[in-house]
Each structure stands twice: as structure tokens, then as C-alpha cells.
Amino acid sequence: MGAQLLDGKACAATVEQQLTARIDQLRNAGVTPHLAVIIVGDDPASHVYVNAKIRACERLGVQSTHVALPSDTTESDLVEQVEALNGREDVHGILVQSPLPTHMDEERITDLIDPAKDVDGFHPANLGRLVQGRTDGLLPCTPHGVMKMLEWAKVELEGKRAVVLGRSRIVGMPAALLLAAKGADATVTVVHSRTVDIGDRCREADIVVAAVGRPMMVKPEWLKPGAVVVDVGISRVEDDTRERGWRLAGDVDPNAAAVASWLSPVPGGVGPMTIAMLMSNTVRAAEASMGSPGQ
Helix, strand or coil: CCCEECCHHHHHHHHHHHHHHHHHHHHHCCCCCEEEEEEECCCHHHHHHHHHHHHHHHHHCCEEEEEEECCCCCHHHHHHHHHHHHCCCCCCEEEECCCCCCCCCHHHHHHHCCHHHECCCCCHHHHHHHHCCCCCCCCCHHHHHHHHHHHHCCCCCCCCEEEEECCCCCCHHHHHHHHHCCCCCCEEEEECCCCCCHHHHHHCCCEEEECCCCCCCECHHHCCCCCEEEECCCEEEECCCCCCCEEEECCECHHHHHCCCEECCCCCCHHHHHHHHHHHHHHHHHHHHCCCCCC
16 A cells, blocks of 8 residues: 655645634734745746745735845845834734845844744744744744644654654754654654765654755665655756656655655645745734734
């Protein structure tokens, strides 16, 4: 029997449905959640991601502001844009689309965003709360989306062994912290480029979260039979059988479906959940602006 589908689209639809009532409550109180997205440059993939976020705002009745800047924008001009949005009481969430042009310091820009409006969850204040074991703030969207998918599938985490491939501040490390946090209570190993015998470490795991950006790196023989596998990676790979000459691939070999009990697809897995959790953070930030802690 093949793996069951960790369906990010279905899970995201559930999250959005739950957000609708909270958005209605905010509107009844005279507050419309408002997300501002800044994009610098002409990277096609970045524009696709930003447009998907704007469409999600439209679906849910969240106000959105789209600030598109040319690639030759100076860092000081971008700083001015961020600081202006920080000062607007009607803006609850600020997102600066990654990657930024090479002449900009991405971490510096992230640090400038008001932590209360940091809906990406990357500000040191928000990541620091997570290190403290606190999950009541603005969490990084992709790792939070992974946790929601596991919850949606009713995957038992307590006492289970989890392996996270990748140690980035965006996905890998926050995912490891969330899996190990009280309430999840998994035993977590973080695997990275210097890890010896990566396959052996993966074979020990009940849950595998792959977030390294290397297409089809995780082979079926790396997996424990019945493992739950979340594929965060998404890359373009050449494919002569496709009219466009390429296809999207995750970090996990699709043949892993013969071994795993659950497997998230690429696309249609973690991607929709990332956007859903961005909407959730925006609503939470709007609730917090009224003195409500959110959910």
C-alpha cells in the first residue's frame, strides 16, 4: 500500500475556514487585518509567491498592500519603506519577500521589522521566543505549516523520533524546535551537510522533515517503513518529457511513497500551508493590536 497524501491544499483550506470567523470578529470591531508585502527586483519565482499571497488575502477579506521596488533600489530606500510601514497603525503585518538583491543585507532588513508585525516570524525576538519554548507568538510560516499538516493528519509526535534535514533559520532549526516543544514532545535530530551517515540517521526516524533544497536527495532506502515524510524542498529539474523542459521536484524521491505511511506532495504540500500560516500570523497580529492574544 502506498503512502497516504499529506494534502497541503486540503489542510490550508481548513485553516482558512477557521480564520474566517476570526476575521469577521475583527471586522465587527472595526479592524480589517492588513498585510503589506515588499518585493525588490524582478525574480519571477518571487513574483509568483507574492501574487499567491495577495490572492489569499483577497479570498479571506484581508487588506493587502503590494510595494514593488526595482532591483536597483538602495538599501536605505528599502529601510525607509519598512520604517514607514512600522509606523502605520492600520498595517498589522509586514513581509519583505526573499531573496533580496545581493547588495542588500537581508538579516538587517528583517531585524528592522517591528516584531509585532513580523508575520514571517524571522525577527530575533520571535525566533528567540521559540527557543524559549514559547509557541504563542508569530511563528515562522513554513515550519508552523508543517506542524499543522501533522496535526491535520493526526500524526502522533509524543516520544517519536524525528529527523530534520537542514538547519536554516527559516525552516530547519525552527521546525526542530517546534517538534521538540512541549505539547509536541518529539525527540529531534538535526541532519546537515557535515552529518556522517545521513541515511542511517533517517532510517531511525518516525518523522522525516526534508528541507535542504536538493532535489530527490532522500531515497526510499533511507526511510524506516511507515515513516511520516514531509517534503519542504522545491526545485526545478530538467525533464525532456515535459513541453516546458522542466518539472518541479522536492527533496524526497517520489518512490519514497512505497515505504512511507504519509508523504507530502510537491507541489501541493507545504507550499499552500506556508501561505495559510502567513494569513494566520496576519490575523493574530491584528488581534494582538487590539489587546487580544489571538489563537
